[in-house]
Structures are given as structure tokens and as C-alpha cells.
Amino acid sequence: MARQLSPVGLDFVDSAPVRLVFARELTAPPAAVYRALAEDVTGWPAWFKAVTLCRPTADGAGREVKLIGGTRFQETILAAEPDERYAYRVDTVNAPGLRALVEEWLLTPSGTGTRVQWTFAADASAPIRIAMKAARPGMGQAFKAATGKLDERLSANSAQS
Template sequence: MARALRPVGLDFAESAPVRLVFTAAAVAAPEAVYRALAEDVAGWPRWFRAVSLARPTHGGAGREVRLRGGVRFQETIMAADPEQRYAYRVDETNAPGVQALLEEWRLTPAGSGTRIRWTFAAAGPAPFRLALTAARPGLGHSFRTAVRTLDGLLAGQSSDHQRP
């Protein structure tokens, strides 16, 4: 059963009771990574294995996301700063325990590629916070695998565009 979460602002990425922050490097340029994150929402299942469906809602101001295993999210886009940041707040979910959730993707040029920082900011009762903290290694692995997969897809697209 889906339920509404507490609305939070962008500052929640820094002030949440649980903040899981992960970083990874991509060979792809920030503009390509940003397009995949913010403009090709429906493409997320191709590179983020945990995601089974993603689609824009409300004319692009929101997203519907479904994870493998049945967890669903209705989200509001909080920041869409080209080549720099993409953030969204979960407004409604069927995930147990969570009271507030915001995710932020920060992109920083790194040589000819991109440094990607993903912040998973959440609030909930003590058992939820403990479970989320225990899930940190798995979330980190999922993130790093997603970035590697995305980077491979973007490299393939780049070479496709260079072919005559």
C-alpha cells in the first residue's frame, strides 16, 4: 500500500538523519551523464539494474520509478541543473519505514570524464535507519555497477555517432 512521505527540500541532502554518499568516475562527459539521468528517464532500467521501470510524470516535473522486487516511488524533480546536478524527492512509496527520502546526483568534470556523487538521504524510525545503514554496502555496489554500465552504454553511443 502506497503512502505519502514528508516533503523535504534540497537541503535534506545535507541534513537527513541517514546520508549515504557514494562516488564513482565515468569516462563519459558530464553532459552525456546528465542526459542519461535527467532527460532519458525511461532509459534507467538499461543501466541501473535495480530499476525495472522509470518514466517521467507531470510533464517532466515528476517521475514514477519501480524497483525489482516491487518497491514503487512517485517522485518530484527538485533540481535539474544541466551537467551539474539532478535531484528528486520521493512523495509516495510502498517501501516500509521510510518517512522522507531525497536522492541527489552531483556531476563534476574530471579530466575528460565525470566524477559522479550520489547522495541517498532518508529519515525514518530507528529500525529503518539501522536497516538502511546495514544496506550501505549493497547500495554502493548497485551504484558503482550502474555507473559502469551507464558508462559502457554512453561509450557505445559515442562511437555509434562517430561512425560514417
Template sequence: MPHRLNPVPLDFVHSAPVRLVFATGVRAEPSAVFRALAEDVEGWPSWFRAITAARPTDGGAGREVRLIGGTRFRETIMAAIPGARYAYRVDETNVPGVRAMLEDWRLTPSGSGTGVQWTMAADGPVPVRVALRLARPGVGHAFRDAMRGLDRRLASGAV
């Protein structure tokens, strides 16, 4: 059953009790990466294998996302700066115990394309915090795999 999460502000990304931060590079320019993240929401499952469905809501001010295994998120877009940043807060989920969650994608130009940094910021009771920290290697693997998929998708001109 879905439950509401705390409506944290954007700076929660810096103060959350659990912060999982991952970074890598892709060959595409920041503007193309931003379009894939923010404007082609329904395309996420084609490059992020953990996602089975994604769609914009509220005229683009939010998203609904479904993951493998049945996890669901309803989100509010908190920042959308073309070519630089895309962040969203999870407002509702069926994941038990999570009290707050925000994800922040930062894009920086690099000599070979774009540096991508993804931060997952979360809060919950101690068992949830421990579980999130223990999930770090798997989440990192999923991020790196997704960035390889995004790189291929952008190179093919699909977005």
C-alpha cells in the same frame, strides 16, 4: 500500499539522519551523464539493474520508478542543472516506515570524464535508519554496477 512521505526541501540532502554517499567516475562528459539521468528517464533500466521501469510524470517535473522486488517510488524533481546536478524527492512509496527520502546526483568534470557523486538522504524510525545503514554495502555495489552500465551505454552512443 503506497504512503506519502514528508515533502522535504532540497537541503535535506545535508541534514538527513541517514546519508549514504557514493562516488566514482565515468568516461563520458558531464552533459552526456546529465542527459542520461534527467532526460532519458525511461532508459534507466538499461544501465541501473535494480530498476525495472522508470518514466517521467507531470510533464517531466516528476518520475515513477519501480525496482526489482516490487518497490515503487513517485518522485518530484527538485534540481536539474545541466551537466552539474540532478535531484529528486520521493513523495510516495510502498516501502514501510520511510518518512522522507531525497536523492542527489552531483556531476563534476574530471580529466578523464565525469566524477559522479550520488547521495541518498532518508529519515524514518530507528529500525528503518538501522536497516538503511546496514544496506550501505549493497547500495554501494548497486551504484558502482550502475555507473559501469551507464559508462558502457554512453560509450555505445545509445543516449
């Protein structure tokens, strides 16, 4: 059963009760990373292992996402700033306990590559907040693996061009 979450805005990234922030340097330039995040939405399962389906909705203003284990989200895109930022809010989820969730991807040029920073900002019931904080190491590993695979994918695509 889908649960409606609070329709928070971008400011929630800075004020959320749970903020998990991860960063990594990629060799790909910001434009390539942005395209993979915001324009090649259906390509997410190829590089982010936890994602089994990702597709645009509402003429690109939203996304439908399914994760391993069956969690499903309907999202609204909050920011799509080419080569700089991509952020979305979860509007509905089929998992209990969440109240609000926004994810933000910031892209900063770093030499010839990109510093990618992912912020997972959430509010949830107390047990879920505790579980999210305890999951930080695993989420960090998932981020590292996903961005590593994304960088490999973008390098391979650039070599084929």
C-alpha cells in the same frame, strides 16, 4: 498501499539522519551523464539493474519508479541543472517505515570525464534507519555496477555517433 512522505527540500540532502554518499569517475563527459540521468528517464532500467521502470510524470516535473521486488515510488524533481546536478524527492512509496527520501546526483568535470556523486538522504523509523546503514556496502556495489554500465552505454552511444 502508497504512503505519503514528508515534502522535504534540497537542504535535506545535508541534514538527513541517514546520508549514504558514493562517488565514481566515469569516462563520459558531464553533458552525456546528465542526459542519461535527467532526459533519458525511461532508459534507467537499461543501466541500473534495480530499476524495472522509470518514466516521467507531470510533464517531466516528476517520475514514477519501480524497483525489483515491487517497491514503487512517485517522485518530484527538485533540481535539474544541466551537466551539474539532478535531484528528486520521493513523495509516495508502497514500503513501510520511510518518512523522507531525497536522492542527489552531482556531476563534476574530471579530465575528459565526469566524477559522479550520488547521495541517498533519508529519514525513517529506527529499524529502517539501521537497515539502511547496514545496506551501505550493497548500495555501494549497486552504484558501482550501475555507473559502470552507464559509462559503457554512453561510450557505445558515443562510438555510434
